[in-house]
């Protein structure tokens with residue numbers, strides 16, 4: 179029914195506020211980042227991760243994206259530093275992409291839309307559980323990595339795209355073990371950071387965003403593989419999973435900080 183949000187004309191980003199009023203809030207994500215408005219903050223420390231490959235559990239097609247889920251029952255895979263106070267536990271990562279290589283990312287950098295954007299979602303264990311963290315301005319930290327199409331793709335993406343064959347349709351889940359997602363990071367640790375929200379319902383304004391400046395490279399075939407995922411269940415007519423991105427939202431006076439000059 180229409181309360182099932184999605185990315186179509188009748189249930190897409192312009193409709194979400196009807197069931198999730200915070201979608202029209204003052205701290206929504208994604209946003210456009212214009213380098214001229216960014217403030218370099220020399221006091222921003224580097225961020226770092228300590229991920230346990232054994233924490234990787236499953237890969238899932240939830241009908242909106244393809245996500246890999248991790249064991250977050252203790253401080254097993256954590257993100258710290260940068261704009262964050264304390265450790266944040268890795269819960270899952272997922273990807274947003276377009277129907278063609280010239281768009282698909284959620285954040286837009288100096289007018290550039292990347293082909294895709296990978297989100298590594300972490301939450302602050304001082305708020306006992308993920309649901310509690312959603313209600314706090316510093317409850318969640320997402321590392322965003324831009325994916326651009328090129329002919330020297332990053333081999334580390336291979337594993338994710340191979341597993342996609344097992345989760346083609348909505349509701350499909352498969353084991354995804356022994357994977358350290360930090361192998362996906364680009365060389366540079368330069369980042370932008372700002373306070374924002376989930377880019378999907380419930381659109382809670384609980385996220386400290388850490389967006390990496392350097393994109394990683396994927397091949398045209400790898401993008402085609404992502405686009406071969408379906409939003410329908412196995413028994414339903416085929417509908418490709420493409421354009422699962424929210425457009426940029428009003429910045430409303432927020433300042434984006436950069437760790438670099």
Ligand SMILES: COc1ccc(C[C@H]2SC(=O)NC2=O)c(OC)c1
Nearest residue numbers: 269270297299320376377378379380
């Ligand atoms: C109620 O719990 C939720 C809701 C939505 C997401 C995913 C959102 S958050 C982001 O940055 N991109 C997305 O697609 C989520 O992720 C852990 C957890």
Ligand SMILES: [Zn+2]
Nearest residue numbers: 272274297377
């Ligand atoms: Zn996301």
